[in-house]
Amino acid sequence: MEELEIVYAHPSRRLPRRLIRRLVQAVLEGERVRLRYLSLVLADHAVVRELNRTYLGHDYNTDVLSFPLTETPGVVEGEIYVDLDTAAERHAEFGATFTQEACRYVVHGLLHLVGYNDAAPEDRKRMHQLEDRYLQAVGLL
Template structure:
């Protein structure tokens, strides 16, 4: 996941960042979603920007949701976790996915970065 985040940051020419990735259960992610975003539902990934000056933030990933999605999308768990880490990083950079157009744009970027990651991993 760290390599996925690094490739994402390099793709957007971000030179300095401090990003923590926290793998947790779906209940914790749902509680964070409700507490901070006022959304009372489960989600796969949440990203919180901690500093407006420098790129500093936390990405929370529901491991159970990632496992379900990896089976659903027929990809490895590593691939799905990387996708979610990329998605969270894009949010920290400033991307949103509130509309279908924004979701499609983020998904396209995620796919491009996953291809770069795959090329680097051989």
């Protein structure tokens, strides 16, 4: 990997760096893309909601936001903001652990940077299948 920056912006919740690195590597290899730069910010409701409001005009909490910094095919360069509070609040309803849910958000954000979209139901289904694939690849499912 060229440059992966993991930023802990949550006052108390964490994900293991080693797990995040393995997860990102699994997605990059599986999607056959190269990482130029990725800033992965593990944040709380306040940070993610403010970004959602400022850049997307949505004044509500969300699980993950991705901001691409390039449109070069085969290259990942961008920022992902994961709301660890959302993962903590919602993991049980999906039968997942906090770590599984938060890592799903990491994969989801990265898939957006690779070029996947989830606007249509069939696209959401495909992304969910890919999320499962990469979570399984690192032993989380």
